[in-house]
Every structure is written in structure tokens, then in C-alpha cells.
Amino acid sequence: MVADPGRLRLRSAARAVLGVGLAVAVSGLVTHALPAAVAGGLAALLALFTVTDARVPAQGLTTALLPVVGFPVLALATALHGQALARDGAFLAIVLGGVYVRRWGPRGQALGIFAFMMFFMAQFLRAVPEQLPVLYGAMLLALAASSLVRFGLWCFERRTPPPAAPAPLAARGLARPTTRLAVQNTVAAGLALGVGQLVSGERWYWAVGTAWWIFVNTASRGETLVRGFRRVVGTLAGIGVGLLVAVPLHGAPLPTVLLVAACVFGIFYTAAPSYSWMMFFVTVMAGLLYGLLGVLHPGLLALRLEQTLVGAFGAAIAVVAVLPVTTHAATDAWIHRALLAVRRCTAESARRLAGDEAADPSPHVAELELVLGRVRVAVAPLLHPLSPLRARKERAALVIARLDECARQARGLAEVAADPDASHDARLTAACRRVEEALHALVPVAAETEAPARAVEPAAPAHHPGAERALAHLHHLERELAELAAPLLGSGRPLAGA
Template identity: 35%
Template sequence: MPDEATATLRRDLQALRTLVLRAGSGDTGTALAHVRNRLLGYRDEENLPPAPAAVQDVFRGIGEAARSVLGLRIALDGPQDESDDTPATARSREELDAEDAAIDSAEEPSEEEEKGLRRPTTRAAVQVAVGSALAIVGGELLSTQRWYWAVLTCWIVFLNTSSTGEILVKGYRRLLGTVFGVVAGIVLAGLVGQHTVTAFALVLVLIFAMFYVAPLSYTLMSFFVTAMLGLLYTLLHTYSLDVLLLRVEETALGAACGVVAAALVLPVRTDRRTNELLGTVLERLADVTEAAVGQLSGGPADELLDKARDLDQALADLRAATQPLTHPVTPLRARRHTARYVVALLETCAYHARTLAATAELLPTHPSIAADPRLRGAAGRTVRNIETIAARVEDEHAAARVETGPSIASLLGSDAGTPRYGRITDRVLRHLERLDEAVVGLARPLGVPVAEPRA
């Protein structure tokens, strides 16, 4: 290491120590500002002294440490005198201000966030507490040793559910899986009960199947859990038909306690939950469509992939929330068909919106896809229709109507001497038109009036 670089490094480390010791002291002398400016300058490559690469890394570290000290000083002493700032110091201040703004925006509570008993987590906690109390009392009456099965079922039916209908469906699926699991447990215990190795191997197989099907079917998971318990009791020489039947009774009791608590204590109707999620899906759909069309029209690049992921997540939440309405055993057949039709149309809309977003992402590199400014105006009707439907879902008294009219292709018009291909591909037009048709199709099942086409 050259002697000059060593001396400079020692001097600057001592200067950094001084900055740290003076932080929060209120000292705003000019000499201290010059020391700070010199150390912050090491964040720029051109200010690094000639030295080996490893030593230059140390100088860079000193610059970053000085930036941290500057942030600490601002936090402790408040606004600083910026008259002596160098460009490097000014840039560091701007970075710290941007970080503070980002942290503040992330910590700000949403204005629409519900409070008290209307808050989802608080409401769920009260419901679970009431349901658990009922399950403990009822389970104790059924069995003083196995009462916890009812409580466990009550807890489980509340997991990842947000409405009374979802809890009802989850409780039904758990009970159905338990009933068939008891039958399977009885059969397997009779067949392999005297063969310990075989029974142990089947227990392992059932455990694997339980975790394998968990994301796919809650009913199947409950089936494999109960069948595994039948074999496990056989291995432990505690198998009894009465115990397996008691499990069915405790499961039914726990599910019933959960449903009763959800229906009577701060209930959330399935209609309210699905309407909230439907509004979210429509909002995300409008965001993706508008951003994709804007980029295809020559506008600035946007976070299209993130917006598309948000749309997919909102649609998945809606699909889960409509399960009580689309379940085969629901007695409301008309609502079941309507819910399935609406979800299917939304999935169609999401597919075309995702494709538009993916096409827009290819715009800078794909030779056959070029920006066309005419797209923004032609696709504006589709975005307005989505917003109209969302407003009607939020307020059923909204008077807006869904617009209809000529196809997207005819709205583009034509430029003399300019072929359509090369400015916008047929693929983009096809997806825009299908999206527009699907959005208009949403109006009828959701009760949104459709305006007559203009002559």
C-alpha cells in the first residue's frame, strides 16, 4: 500500500470517528461540514484516491458510513444548514429524503381501514372465541377425553375464510372427509390390523397423501387424516370403533359451533364479501388494461407484470369467496349459475388483459409490434365500461350505462398510405375486441344497464 494512501486512510478514519462523536451534539461548524463533504465525496468514483482496489473499497465504505452519519444527524438535530453542501452531499440528502418519504408512506394507515369490531382480524378473533367456548362445552358433554377435537375443528374452519358462507363450506368439507375417513380407517384396521409393518407403512403413505392433496382438496386431506388415525390407533393398540365414531360427532359439533358463531356474532354475508372482491377485480382489470393500452399507444413504460399479478391474486380471492355460491349442494341454483358465469367472464377478461400486458412488454424489442397512438382513444370505451360496472357494484343506484358501438378495429380509422400491420398487430386488435365484448357481457348478469349503440 502506498504511504500516501495509508496516511489518507488513517486521516479519514479519524475524521469519520469525529463525525460519529459529534452526531446529535448540535455542532454545525464549517470545519465539520468540510470534513463531511470530503468523506461523502468518496461515494463518487472520480473522488477516490489512487490506491489498490481493496483500499478503494475501504474509501467507498467510509463514504457510505458518512452518509449514514448524515442521516443520523438529520434525525437527531432536525433540518441542517445546506449552504456548504457539495453536489455529493446534496445527492445524499435527496436519497435520505426519498427513503424517509417511502417509509412514511408505507407506515401511513389506510383512510378506509376499518377499526374496532369492524376490523376483520378483531371480528374473526371474537367469532373464534365464541365458537371455541361453544365447542368446549359441547365437546365436554360428548367426551371428557376427546373434547379438543371439536375445538380443533372450530379453529380450522375459520382459517383462510372471510364470510359465513366460506365457513359453512369448509365445515361441510371437513365433516364429509372425516365420515369417509372413518369408514376407510375401519376397513384398513380390519385388513392390516395384525400386520404391524404393513400398518406402519400405510400410515406413512397416508401422511404423504395428506400433505400432497392439502393444496388441492380440503375434503381429501380430512379423509387421509382420519384414515391415518384409525391405523395409528391400531398400532398403539387403542383402536376402537367408538373412538372413530366419536371423532365424527366431535367434528360435526366443532363445525356447527363455528358456523353458528360466524352467523350470529358479527356476521359477514357472502354477498357483501363477494361484492367487495368483485370491485377489487374490476379495479385491477381497469389498471392493467389502461396501462397496457397506454404503453401500446407509445406512452411510458409501466409495471405491467406487477399489475397483472395483482389482477390474478384478486381474481383468485374472488373465486375462493364465491365457492359457497357455486358449490353443488347450494339450493340457490340461479345464483350459482350467475356466479359461475360472472367468474368465467372475469377470467376471460383477465386472460385478454394479461396478453395485452405481455404484448406491451415486448414492444421495445419485437419487430412486428409498434406503438400506435390511435389505440388509446379506441380502447377508452372498454376502460370506461369497466369503471362503470365497478361503480354499479359499489352503488346499485348508480345511473351510468355501459357503452356499446362499433368494433375496436373500426374505431382506429385509417391513415392514408399507412398499412395497419406494422403499426399495430392483428393479435393486439383481437384481444382488445374480445376484452371489450367480455366486459359488455358482464353488464347483464350484474344488472348494469346497457346503452343503445349510437347511430
């Protein structure tokens, strides 16, 4: 497992266990109904997992809006119980709208996911309108309990507010990422729904759920295909454990509850670094829940694998045939963004070293780190062990290594610039201009959209340890940018074009 700086994933996972556990306990004790407790636990898990606004007040507002959006969808799903054609059409409409609202950022994504999962949950529980009052009450209690934990008992975001995510790539019409994904996901869900119903008239919604979740946080054809593969791998491993653990338990309450808590922890702890591990824990938890409901048997787990394969193939067909965005195109755009972030870091650091106290490179350093995270996600399909594109795989690895080193040098330069005792050195002017020229060679469009950084000429040169360190960072940065030219602008199909 990858490193966990600040133990953020560990704290999030532990808090999730506490929040979901309290939510299930409260909703179960008040309603005395197992389906209501399951609904409450799912609502709490979704609130803790999907609400990712950068600021705590915004998180609170998004959490409060979840039932406003989700409860009407749940009512619609129960009203259409038994009306297959209308139900299927409504489900696809929820998929389309739930993806499209991602254009409004983290809040749109959280509300869209919650709406989709309310329709999904209605199929999972086979809910009917008569159950709505108890389900609503259980979920309101669960959201209140999980919010008490998140915003009251254990609100570590107040001490370490997360940085805002990088803005999505700009586009219009069907080229807009959210619009394109909405169309792709709806087509994938339609294929999964149709084939899934041929496989099973009762558990077809698993295929739709697979198709939906594969498209969350993906931007290119390669990302989506790799995510589908990882989902199948995680599901297959989870089914194996379910056969060994969940089936023999026969829904025994105490061990099942303890194992579900362990799965909740695993979902939150592994979600960021490994989609396969997250799906492993989701699959085991689903098996345990079916055991509690008294319907678990080996055939049901085999059916879940079949429906997962159906959903994954539906997603693969849609992402390849409908408005495809190649891995090359997505990688190109994010590498371009990363190089522009390097340029801004360097320009602001140079201004600060030149004596401009208003210059602050730290926001650009934070932006660079976030954009590099998106570059790694975009390049991941090329680095996958099963990727047949060996030459591009080697170039992708080289680009990532060079960009990481650029980020390290830009971060070091910003730290030197923040030193109030570091004075300007005349040599910094020439070094900054060389870095500027190297960046323009890689992304010349930046020269048209942004004015080049102007270093302030000093009255007299001054040699200072801070300036010497700044020069070292600039020289290293210039060298790394020169080494990026070969994989980015070399012969053959480039990873990122000019």
C-alpha cells in the same frame, strides 16, 4: 383432481413425505419414545404445511420462530393438565390470539396455527411437565430435519418463487377480518369445548380442533358453512376407511408407517383443490396414529365423528350469529378488486404500447390471477351443488366465466405490449378509452380513487401486427365487460354492487 401446473403440488407432497419421514426417524431414534416421535412428526408437518411466506429467507425465519412461540404454549398446556377450568380458559385465549395474529400475514398465520396445535397436541398426548424436555428435543430435531429437506436438499422455491398473496380487504375495528374471525372462532371454540366435553370428557379437544380449522382461510358465512360441510364429509369417509384398514392393523409398525406416509402425501397433494379429500387423509392418519399408540377401536372413530359434528355446528352457529359477513359482501369486495386489477393491466399495457418503456403490466397480471383465485373461493358457496339459490348460482357461474375471459384478454394484451417490435396505433387510444368507460360503469368508485389512464397520442398512426393483436384483445375485453354488466348491475340482488 384438478390440474397441477408445474407439478408444484406433486413436488410439495413428495418433499413433505421426505421431510416428515426424516423428522420422525431422527426424533424417534434419538428419544426412543413413541409420543416424542409423534410430536416431532406433527411439528415437521406443520412447518412444511403452514409456513407459506413468499420468499425463502422469510420462510426460514418463520420456521425458526415456530418453537419460540409454540414451546411456551406447550409448557402452559402441560402445566394446566388436570386443571379443567384454567385449561379451558387458556385454550380459548390461545384460539383468540392465534387467529388475531393473522393480521400480520402468512407469518402470523403460521405462528398462530403452531401455537394452537401445541396446546391441542398436549391434550392428544396427555402430556405432563415431566415430558417437556424430551418433547422439546424431539420437535427441535424434527424442525431441523424438515428444514434440511426444505431449504437444502429440495428447495424448489429458489427456482420458482411463489407470488405474494393478495392483501386482505381493508377494514377497521370489529370489521377487520382478523378481528372478526378471532371473535367468531373463539365463540365457536367455546361452544365446541362445552358441548364436546358433554359428549366425551377425554376427547373433547377434537371438537375444538374442528372449529379452529374450519375458520382457516375463510372470509364469509357461506365459505365457513361450506368448509364445515366438507370437513364432515371428509371425516366420515376417513372413518369408513379407518374401520376397514386402521382397526384391523392393530398398530402394526411397518404397514402403519407406510400408510401414514401415504396420508402425508395425500394431505399435501389435495389441500389446495379439495378440503374434503385433505380431511379424508387427516382422519385416516389420525386413526393410524391412535393404532400405534394402542388405543384405537371402532368406538373411538365413532366418537371422532361425533366431535367433528359438534365442532362444525359450533362454527356454523358462530359464523351466522356473531359479526356475520355474508357471501354477497365478500364476493362483492373481491370482484371489485378483480375489476380494478383488470383496469391496471389495461392501463399499463396501453402506456407500454404508447411507447412508455417504464410501464410494466406483468405485476398487475400476476395480481389479477391471485385475486381471481380469491373470487373463486368467495363464490364457491353459491356454486355448491347443494346451494338452493339457483338464480344466484347461475349468475355466479356467469360472472366467473366472464372474469376468467377478462383475465385471458388482459394477459394476452400484456404479452403483446411486451413485444418490443409492437408499435402504437392511433386506434388503440379509442379502444383503451372504451375499456376504461366500461370498467368505470362497473366500478365507478375507481374513478374517484385513481386517475384514468392517459394514452400517449402518436405522431402518426402505424399499423403493425402487434397493434392488431392488441386491438383484438381490447375489443374482446370490452365485450366481456359489457356482458358482466347484466349479472353485476342487473335487477334483483346483485353479486357485486357499484
